[in-house]
Amino acid sequence: MKTSPYFEFQSKVRIFAGSNSLEKIGEDMELRGVSRPMILSSRTVARSGLLGFIEKGYRPGMETGVTDTDIPADSDLETVRRLAALYTEKGCDCLIAVGGGSVIDTAKGVNIAVSLGCRGYDITPYAGAGMVKEKLKPLTVVPTTSGSGSEATIVAVIADTAQSKKLLFTSPYLLPDTAVLDPRVTLSLPPLLTAQTGMDALTHACEAFFCLARNPVSDAFALEAIRTIVRYLPTAVAEPSDEEARLQMAIASNLAGTAFSNSMVGMVHTLGHTVGAIAHVPHGACMAVLLPYAMEYNARKAGERIGALLTVLENEKAFLSTPKEKRPQAAANAVRRLNEKLKTLTQGAHAVCFKEYRNKNGEMPVTRDLLPRIANEAVNDGSIFYNPEELSRSDALRVLEAAYEGVSLN
Amino acid sequence: MNIRPFYSGSKIISGRGALDTLSFELTGVNARKPLLIAAENERAAEKAVIRALKATVTVIGGICRCRNGEENPAKTIVRTFDSLGCDSLLAIGNADLINAVKTARAELSFGRPxxxxxxxxxxxxxxxxxxxxxxxxTPEPGALPDELILDSGARIPSPAFYPDAVFIDPRVTGKSAAVSRRGETAAAALFSAVFALSDAQSHPAARACALAALQQISEAAGTRSLPEQTRLIADARFLSKTALTGSRFVPEIAAAPFLDGGKNPAETLKMLFECAFPALSFAKDDLIHSLMNLVPDESAIDGDEQTLRREFEAAVLRLTERLLPESGNKKPTRSGLSEAAEAVRRSALNKEQKDGCLRMLQNLMEAAE
Structure with missing residues (x-):
């Protein structure tokens, strides 16, 4: 497997990983010369008492400026404005986000508003690629799920509810300064959510490895992530209180996030984004179902790469004993077996195909008649640009139909 | 269950055409009037960089050339920077020059040496x-990306020393003054990566950088195009040093410059690798991943952990022979080790580092007997 003749890579986030990492935030703030953070989080996290561990690590003279836990599931401009005003009013000098993608994206938005002196805290002039061109206030991120990798990305998505659209902000300056991976934060994550977010991380790593913008450094990050996920995800699902498994999953998710933010993703995300938008299926659930199909679909163009994943999805023995031409299929099957194991561990709640997926109300949101619409809209998703194989509408429909029924493409 | 923090402060832009994005990246870090600092013996590389900057109509604030062995080059850099009203530093040169630019940057940023x-x-x-x-x-060991070496020899680590971006372009690396020493540079990177991998407690991201470095070296050894080969070696050099920043203190790396007077760093590292290998521990997965990069025959990964270790050691030494065909089989002598131990005691390393180096040298002395 030859190296790409040109690549870019960056991973400028300082990472603290370990069982008492929350207490390290004070030390990191001291080094950055800040002392009065605004903490953004969710009510659930605040109720769990985890924020107390952060304050326990404060150095003399440090105190929380304000804590806000009233953040909607999709971060929006109005929330960013409200929080930016609060940040200024309370005299804060840095931000700590403890939560999932929405909390982290909201913190990134607030950081733009307070650092760049936006009039009326309106950050819309900075929407788009590369519009934020200056260093922002120190931002520390504590991800509470092990999947999105948003603590390692240069992106923030913030909804403009008045215009009914989502604004995308991308800039290297949106990378958090510090990511804190503490297993205590994910201990209360339910098994199904652990399985889904873990499969999201696995998809980031696999697509980073076999899609077109890969590079030797992102490859190594991706392989390390896959190896760790395969080893620890079933344990984290089966034994949610296992701190070692939780920590390893947080690290793996971070590695996968770093890998894909440098080498992009492909058709699993292309199709998954649209299934999520149309049928309201959680992102991780879509990733889990679609990943093996994307591996089969891309085998013609990226067979060697997908086949090489067998060493980490299974082991070197499986890799060696499988003929080269059969390795891509064997790798896809290994992902299917992992999905089946997660299904068993969640008493059938983790879906391995779309017709099995049920939402909280017990409804089946992905129906067969939705598939043509999903296929039509999916091919316009930007992530397809980096997929090894081209994807037409009819191809997308074929993949979706197979993923709906749970039958292999081959 | 605490893993060392990891931080890689530099963006890497590597490959043919990397220099074409130099202007864009400089703008991204608010560098509007860079002072170009080049080693006197790197004129060809300097020309390639100036050509790339001129092609994109980028203002160059000034040029400061430093001779090898120049007394206090950082002072000259600071003076030139201020007199020309520059706002950023763009450095082309070996480990000593980069260290001088880091020193100058620290002084400019914080107002004191x-x-x-x-x-x-x-x-x-x-x-x-x-x-x-x-x-x-740069075959010389030099500082890690997050380190500065003071005149006293003391090494200070701080994220403040990371370059914002590192450009690795075959049009420049292929014209390096040290191009004839590319084997040594590659071997030094190889051993740095191996030592970084041997630390079970290092952050997985650091081990990932080490594995990526091994892949680049292996590919470089089989690459015929000289510019591309040098590019891959420079990639590996930077990645292996980045891997060491997230690793424990590695006594073999720290002690190497004290053995043989630091004249043959790659050969010294090879000798230390051979002596230290039995005591080094590696994760089985890392051995497999390394062997998949280092050995074309898939069957190399077929075996128990001991077999994998043997294969790995043999693969590293085979690769070293290709990189350093003249290196031979140097063994540490008792007097050489004693002199190195004395030099370590006199050095500016801190107590913990000295103790680590001395323990390692003592083990070598016992093994030599």
Whole structure:
């Protein structure tokens, strides 16, 4: 497997990983010369008492400026404005986000508003690629799920509810300064959510490895992530209180996030984004179902790469004993077996195909008649640009139909 | 269950055409009038960089050329920077030059020489001075990306020393003054990566950088195009050093410059690798991944952990023979080890580092007997 003749890579986030990492935030703030953070989080996290561990690590003279836990599931401009005003009013000098993608994206938005002196805290002039061109206030991120990798990305998505659209902000300056991976934060994550977010991380790593913008450094990050996920995800699902498994999953998710933010993703995300938008299926659930199909679909163009994943999805023995031409299929099957194991561990709640997926109300949101619409809209998703194989509408429909029924493409 | 923090402060832009994005990246770090600092013996590389900057109509604030062995080059850099009203530093040169530019940057940023600055305390820079490097081949050990070596020899680690971006372009690396020493550079990177991998407690991201370095070296050994080969070696050199930043203190790396007077760093590292290998521990997965990069025959990964270790050691030594065909089988002598131990005691390493190096040298002495 030859190296790409040109690549870019960056991973400028300082990472603290370990069982008492929350207490390290004070030390990191001291080094950055800040002392009065605004903490953004969710009510659930605040109720769990985890924020107390952060304050326990404060150095003399440090105190929380304000804590806000009233953040909607999709971060929006109005929330960013409200929080930016609060940040200024309370005299804060840095931000700590403890939560999932929405909390982290909201913190990134607030950081733009307070650092760049936006009039009326309106950050819309900075929407788009590369519009934020200056260093922002120190931002520390504590991800509470092990999947999105948003603590390692240069992106923030913030909804403009008045215009009914989502604004995308991308800039290297949106990378958090510090990511804190503490297993205590994910201990209360339910098994199904652990399985889904873990499969999201696995998809980031696999697509980073076999899609077109890969590079030797992102490859190594991706392989390390896959190896760790395969080893620890079933344990984290089966034994949610296992701190070692939780920590390893947080690290793996971070590695996968770093890998894909440098080498992009492909058709699993292309199709998954649209299934999520149309049928309201959680992102991780879509990733889990679609990943093996994307591996089969891309085998013609990226067979060697997908086949090489067998060493980490299974082991070197499986890799060696499988003929080269059969390795891509064997790798896809290994992902299917992992999905089946997660299904068993969640008493059938983790879906391995779309017709099995049920939402909280017990409804089946992905129906067969939705598939043509999903296929039509999916091919316009930007992530397809980096997929090894081209994807037409009819191809997308074929993949979706197979993923709906749970039958292999081959 | 605590893993060392990991931080890689530099963006890497590597490959043919990397220099074409130099202007874009400089703008991204607010570098509008860079001072170009080049080693006197890197004129060819300097020309390639100036050509790339001119092609994109980028203003060059000035050029400061440093001779090898020049007394206090950092002072000259600071003076030139201020007199020309520059706002950023763009460095092309070997490990010594990069260290001088780091020193100058620290002085410009914090208003006092780094020897008088406490980098373990919070530091608000007086002014932000962007720092970008264009890599050439540097076989010398030099500092890690997050380190500065003071005149006393003391090494200070701080995220403040990372360059904002590192450009690795075959049009420059292929013209490096040290191009004839590319084998040594590659071997030094190889052993740095191997030692970084042997640390079970290092952050997985650091081990990932080490594995990526091994892949680049292996590919470089089989690459015929000289510019591309040098590019891959420079990639590996930077990645292996980045891997060491997230690793434990490696006595073999720290002690190497004290053995043989630091004249043949790659050969010394090879000798230390051979002596230390039985005591080094590696994760089985890392051995497999390394062997998949180092050995074309898939069956190399077929075996128990002991077999994998043997295969790995043999693969590293085979690769070293290709990189350093003249290296031979040097063994440490008792007198050489004693001199090295004395040099370590006199050095500016801190107590813990000295103890680590001395323990390692003592083990070698016992093995030599």
């Amino acid at each position: 780094p020897a008088e600055t406490d980098f373990t305390r919070p530091l608000a820079p007086r002014r932000a001075v962007a720092f970008v490097t264009v890599a050439v081949l």
